[in-house]
Amino acid sequence: MSTGVTRGRRSSIIDFVRRNNSRKQKLLLYGNLYSPPCRIVSITLECLNLKYKLMEIWPLKGEHQTPEFLEMNPQHTIPVLKDGDDFTLSESRAIAVYLVEQFGKDGKLLPSNDPEKHAKVIQMLHFDATVFWPAVKALTFPYLLKQGPPPQEVFDAVNEALKTVSSLVRGGFVGSKAHMTLADLAFMATYSSLRASKLVDHKSFWYVEAWFKRCKNQIPRYDHCNGKGAKDFGKVIRERKAELEQ
Numbered sequence: 381m382s383t384g385v386t387r388g389r390r391s392s393i394i395d396f397v398r399r400n401n402s403r404k405q406k407l408l409l410y411g412n413l414y415s416p417p418c419r420i421v422s423i424t425l426e427c428l429n430l431k432y433k434l435m436e437i438w439p440l441k442g443e444h445q446t447p448e449f450l451e452m453n454p455q456h457t458i459p460v461l462k463d464g465d466d467f468t469l470s471e472s473r474a475i476a477v478y479l480v481e482q483f484g485k486d487g488k489l490l491p492s493n494d495p496e497k498h499a500k501v502i503q504m505l506h507f508d509a510t511v512f513w514p515a516v517k518a519l520t521f522p523y524l525l526k527q528g529p530p531p532q533e534v535f536d537a538v539n540e541a542l543k544t545v546s547s548l549v550r551g552g553f554v555g556s557k558a559h560m561t562l563a564d565l566a567f568m569a570t571y572s573s574l575r576a577s578k579l580v581d582h583k584s585f586w587y588v589e590a591w592f593k594r595c596k597n598q599i600p601r602y603d604h605c606n607g608k609g610a611k612d613f614g615k616v617i618r619e620r621k622a623e624l625e626q
């Protein structure tokens with residue numbers, strides 16, 4: 381039976397209904413804003429002007445190992461996003477991509493109609509996930525967990541990653557010369573945390589510093605979604621480092 385709605389039109393109506401339903405549902409972000417991966421999500425939510433509720437989970441208190449949390453994410457990592465009753469997602473960058481694809485309007489954060497531009501942003505998200513953030517984590521977490529200072533190779537790996545970042549951000553943004561993309565948001569969460577920990581000479585990376593300021597000026601409510609969390613993260617690292625050096 382014909383409904384009088386063509387296939388293309390029907391799918392755009394379904395899409396419209398789906399988006400509107402999703403907007404009525406509450407977005408719940410499980411995690412905390414000390415955590416750099418969680419801040420990839422909070423920055424993305426802010427850039428998309430989406431309301432959400434932060435459900436605080438503190439791994440250092442073991443709250444990521446409760447049966448309820450493990451049911452949501454057997455990998456026991458934060459962040460986790462719940463969009464309504466039926467959709468749960470972990471892995472910060474996957475959550476950020478989901479949010480942009482589900483709720484983004486202008487296609488700038490993750491260009492959807494240009495495979496090459498899209499691929500560049502995904503490439504940079506992978507760089508953040510597999511190189512930049514792991515290097516920063518290997519440097520900061522030994523202090524956070526009171527394990528003692530990491531070996532020199534760990535400092536070298538961060539400096540090497542920063543050299544790469546420097547060439548990526550020179551004169552523009554990460555995934556695109558012209559405007560901020562999701563990759564910039566991920567790099568911001570990682571870099572701001574490293575910067576606040578003061579463990580490397582970040583000021584010598586001029587292009588990175590200039591890019592950082594460019595992004596900071598464009599991210600809405602920057603302190604709320606990233607600045608404060610990064611500052612708090614850095615403060616804990618510096619305090620732990622000072623304790624170790626006593």
Ligand SMILES: N[C@@H](CCC(=O)N[C@@H](CS)C(=O)NCC(=O)O)C(=O)O
Pocket residue numbers: 415416417439444455456457458459470471472473
């Ligand atoms: N690849 C994950 C990493 C997340 C991650 O490492 N989160 C840490 C907190 S910053 C965590 O939940 N650690 C607890 C655990 O691994 O058990 C993502 O990007 O979401």
